[in-house]
Amino acid sequence: RRTTAADAYCLFTFSIAPRKVGKLEDMGYYKSYKELFFLFFILTQRLISGKQCEGKNLPVSDPLRIGSKKKIAEEECTQRAKVGDRISVHYDGILYSDCSKFDSSRDREEPFSFTLGKNEVIKGWDDGLRGMCVGDIRKLTIPSDLAYGDQGSGDKIPPGSTLVFEIELIDVKKAASPRKKQQKRKKKTKKKKTVQNEDALL
Numbered sequence: 486r487r488t489t490a491a492d493a494y495c496l497f498t499f500s501i502a503p504r505k506v507g508k509l510e511d512m513g514y515y516k517s518y519k520e521l522f523f524l525f526f527i528l529t530q531r532l533i534s535g536k537q538c539e540g541k542n543l544p545v546s547d548p549l550r551i552g553s554k555k556k557i558a559e560e561e562c563t564q565r566a567k568v569g570d571r572i573s574v575h576y577d578g579i580l581y582s583d584c585s586k587f588d589s590s591r592d593r594e595e596p597f598s599f600t601l602g603k604n605e606v607i608k609g610w611d612d613g614l615r616g617m618c619v620g621d622i623r624k625l626t627i628p629s630d631l632a633y634g635d636q637g638s639g640d641k642i643p644p645g646s647t648l649v650f651e652i653e654l655i656d657v658k659k660a661a662s663p664r665k666k667q668q669k670r671k672k673k674t675k676k677k678k679t680v681q682n683e684d685a686l687l
Contacts, residue, residue, distance in 0.1 A: 549626070555620070565618050
C-alpha cells in the first residue's frame with residue numbers, strides 16, 4: 486500500500502509524542518532534533534517518489550537498493566564474486582516507473598560477461614553484484630545517478646530513469662593474483678630475451 490499524507494502525519498506525530506513535557510530526553514524514541522528532521526525527510530521522500538510501476542522514478546539522492554531473490558547457503562557457496570573477477574550473469578531489466586522491460590539476456594538466451602568493478606557496466610551493477618555466490622539471484626533498484634543519469638540510453642531508457650534488474654550469477658572466473666601476474670611477466674620477458682639471443686646467433 487502506498488504511504489499517504491495521513492500515514493506520514495500519524496507516524497511523525499506519535500513517534501515524537503513526549504512522555505514527559507519539558508524534557509527533550511523524554512521525547513518518544515527519538516533523542517534529538519536531527520533525528521526528527523531525518524524522519525520527516527524520509528517520509529517526505531516516500532510520498533514524493535511513490536512505488537514501483539506508478540509512473541515515477543526514485544529521487545537521485547536515493548541509495549542503491551539490493552534485494553535477494555535467491556541465496557545459496559554459505560556452506561554451498563563455492564565461488565563468490567569480487568572486484569577484478571570476470572563474471573557471467575543472466576538478467577532482466579525493467580523501468581521502475583512503468584515496469585516495461587527494456588533488456589533481457591534470458592530473452593537472447595546468452596549470458597552477459599564483464600569484469601566486476603572495472604567500470605565496464607553501470608555503477609549500480611559494479612556496487613550491487615559484489616559478494617554474490619554462483620546461483621544467487623539479486624534484485625537491484627538503481628537510481629539514475631548510478632545508472633545512465635540525465636542522458637538515458639537509446640530509445641528504451643529515458644533520461645533520469647530508475648532501473649530495476651533481476652540478476653542471476655552464472656559463473657565466476659577469478660582474477661589473477663599480483664604474484665601470478667608478476668610470474669607471467671617474467672616468463673614473457675625470458676621468452677623475449679631467448680628469441681633475441683637466437684636472432685643474434687643467426
